[in-house]
Amino acid sequence: MKLTFRRATDDDKPAMLALAASVDPDDYLRWVIDGYMKERPGGFYLTEDESGRLLALASITFIRPGQAFLRTMRVHPEVQGQGVGTEFTRFQVDQAKRLGARVVRLLTAEDNRAVHRLAGEKLGFTLRGRWATWWDSLSLTLPPDGQATGVRVAVGDDAPALDGLFRESQEVCSCPGVFAGEEESSEMYAFEPAGEPLAGLIEAGRVLVHGVAAPDGLAVVTPSTGYDGRSTLLVTYLWGGPEARLGFLRHLAGEVRSGRATAIELSLPADQAEALEALGRAWHPEDQRPWYGRLYEKTFGR
């Protein structure tokens, strides 16, 4: 089968949505397609066969300049397992490189064996870390209002202690430092350069600290807007002992109760999510487990 690749246009949208629905009738593509189509650099790309039949779609976004993220790949069920996904990913990597990427990343579910095989084994991506995500995570059944949480917004004077805590967390963390932006949750897979990683975030009021006498826990929380328009608190780092973890959860639940946010989204290095699960508390209304995924990356050097 000879494959061709090209950028998608608005005219392709009905066929793209039909393909996505054939893979999963509840596919979220319909919510994001317009926004993803408009992205420059990046956007949506398609794979077709000789007759022009649509076989696959996928998008590229640039999380930071030079840092590309491949997402929403769907191969038509009738041609899955025939190498289309592998060739399309190869094209996407080349395309991202042409658009200025020096690193390309993708995230896939822990049980998506086809992607582990094509990225991790066939196309030379390396495993950068494990991730976990909960959407709408925090139950309002969390501890009642009025309970001291020991949590406050960090200020400049906290920076040295927090940097120490952050470095400590990195020694045991299965993922390097992660700093989400404001609107797009895939920004959580962007990595800032080394240096004083927390300074800018503290200045922006996005770091929470736990500990009355001395900081013993930190969380990175970004107010953002979900694609459904809800005000969401996006938590991308949550480090500390059990008391600190519980303090952060109470604090976040309080933010929802007080109406400052309507939803909490946790997207954390997997070990931090596992530590939250280890609290063993009924802190999610449906007692759902997080979604665990693996982040792969391919770098091109400078």
Ligand SMILES: CC(C)(COP(=O)(O)OP(=O)(O)OC[C@H]1O[C@@H](n2cnc3c(N)ncnc32)[C@H](O)[C@@H]1OP(=O)(O)O)[C@@H](O)C(=O)NCCC(=O)NCCS
């Ligand atoms: C995942 C997906 C994109 C892969 O595309 P594809 O065209 O089927 O993949 P390929 O044919 O290139 O296969 C890649 C490798 O994975 C293997 N593979 C495919 N499906 C597999 C499965 N279910 N279990 C284990 N290995 C599998 C293939 O055998 C191949 O390895 P090989 O060359 O050694 O034989 C496609 O199956 C798909 O659209 N799935 C639904 C949506 C999805 O999961 N998207 C990815 C989100 S990150």
